[in-house]
Amino acid sequence: MLFNENLPIYIQIMNLIKKQIVKGELRGGDKLPSVRDLSTELKVNPNTIQRSYHELEREGLVYTQRGMGTFVTEDEEIIKDLKQKMASNLVNSFIEDMKSLGFSLEDIFSIINKKIKEG
Amino acid sequence: MANIIEIKGLTKTYHNKKALNNVTLTIEKGKVVGILGPNGSGKTTLIKILAGILRPTGGEVFIDGNRPGVTTKSIISYLPDRNFLYDWMNIQDAINFFKDFYADFDENRAYELLDFMKLDKNMKVDSLSKGMMEKLNLSLVLSRNAKVYILDEPIAGVDPVARDQILDAIINNYNEESTMIITTHLVRDMENIFDEVIFLKEGEVYLLGNAEALREERNMKIDDLYKEIFGA
Numbered sequence: 342m343l344f345n346e347n348l349p350i351y352i353q354i355m356n357l358i359k360k361q362i363v364k365g366e367l368r369g370g371d372k373l374p375s376v377r378d379l380s381t382e383l384k385v386n387p388n389t390i391q392r393s394y395h396e397l398e399r400e401g402l403v404y405t406q407r408g409m410g411t412f413v414t415e416d417e418e419i420i421k422d423l424k425q426k427m428a429s430n431l432v433n434s435f436i437e438d439m440k441s442l443g444f445s446l447e448d449i450f451s452i453i454n455k456k457i458k459e460g
Numbered sequence: 461m462a463n464i465i466e467i468k469g470l471t472k473t474y475h476n477k478k479a480l481n482n483v484t485l486t487i488e489k490g491k492v493v494g495i496l497g498p499n500g501s502g503k504t505t506l507i508k509i510l511a512g513i514l515r516p517t518g519g520e521v522f523i524d525g526n527r528p529g530v531t532t533k534s535i536i537s538y539l540p541d542r543n544f545l546y547d548w549m550n551i552q553d554a555i556n557f558f559k560d561f562y563a564d565f566d567e568n569r570a571y572e573l574l575d576f577m578k579l580d581k582n583m584k585v586d587s588l589s590k591g592m593m594e595k596l597n598l599s600l601v602l603s604r605n606a607k608v609y610i611l612d613e614p615i616a617g618v619d620p621v622a623r624d625q626i627l628d629a630i631i632n633n634y635n636e637e638s639t640m641i642i643t644t645h646l647v648r649d650m651e652n653i654f655d656e657v658i659f660l661k662e663g664e665v666y667l668l669g670n671a672e673a674l675r676e677e678r679n680m681k682i683d684d685l686y687k688e689i690f691g692a
Binding site for chain 2: 344345347348349350351377380381383384385386387388389392
């Protein structure tokens with residue numbers, strides 16, 4: 342896997358896992374791949390994967406069970422929050438981009454409305 | 461964490477040409493370190509000094525507390541940038557050769573790695589392609605239980621499939637107890653496996669640091685940073 346964004350790799354891997362959780366590909370209680378396995382799969386330094394897991398744990402999205410591995414949180418609220426946060430990030434960056442192109446909020450609103458009506 | 465390698469004011473001169481000039485750096489145990497720079501930047505000279513093949517002109521080098529010599533050679537597994545096996549050997553001969561030479565050689569691991577690389581132990585060394593040769597040399601070097609692995613351009617000139625196998629072998633072989641030092645100018649293919657990177661420019665340390673911290677600070681990939689530093 343090639344990482345293209347100019348972001349630290351550990352953040353890109355966190356985003357990858359967050360997307361899988363939001364899409365339901367990873368469900369509450371599911372086990373994440375071992376650090377070693379994901380490291381080989383993505384061809385990334387194991388320390389980097391470890392850091393991604395650690396940061397995800399700090400955000401409460403996963404938990405570690407000693408000797409068992411890392412698991413997705415079973416707390417539905419946290420997952421719902423994550424979904425909201427990701428949506429609002431997308432919308433924010435969309436609005437920023439549109440504003441930088443010179444569109445007002447009303448313009449943006451009517452463009453979206455039109456798009457929705459067109460289906 | 462403990463430093464496995466300490467280099468202070470290292471200089472190496474060939475006749476009147478300075479290959480390394482006042483290089484100072486430390487490498488922590490358990491890290492994967494990339495030494496990056498174009499041809500002629502001093503990467504191979506630096507590595508050969510660590511491997512105990514070249515003597516420094518000035519400055520100090522300590523590996524696990526010792527100056528390069530017999531003791532340090534026994535804890536360093538070194539992959540040179542060219543084939544080091546004899547043409548008359550087959551792969552089994554090469555394994556026996558390593559077994560005789562190095563007390564820390566793990567024969568079973570060698571067979572596992574060869575299997576992973578899809579190399580047959582009856583193949584003759586002089587019949588191997590460049591990619592197969594690189595895979596064989598790397599398999600042997602990684603089969604030692606060394607404290608320090610030094611790999612000089614491990615993916616130079618090999619096809620993409622062999623390159624992926626080599627990267628996998630390096631990642632799978634990594635453990636917290638050993639340190640890996642890897643030189644490359646193929647930064648894009650290798651940057652994701654480095655903890656730390658050291659940019660060498662004309663024999664001097666131009667920049668060094670944690671790879672993720674540099675990405676964050678400069679807002680770019682290590683590959684782009686490399687192009688910025690060495691580009692025209």
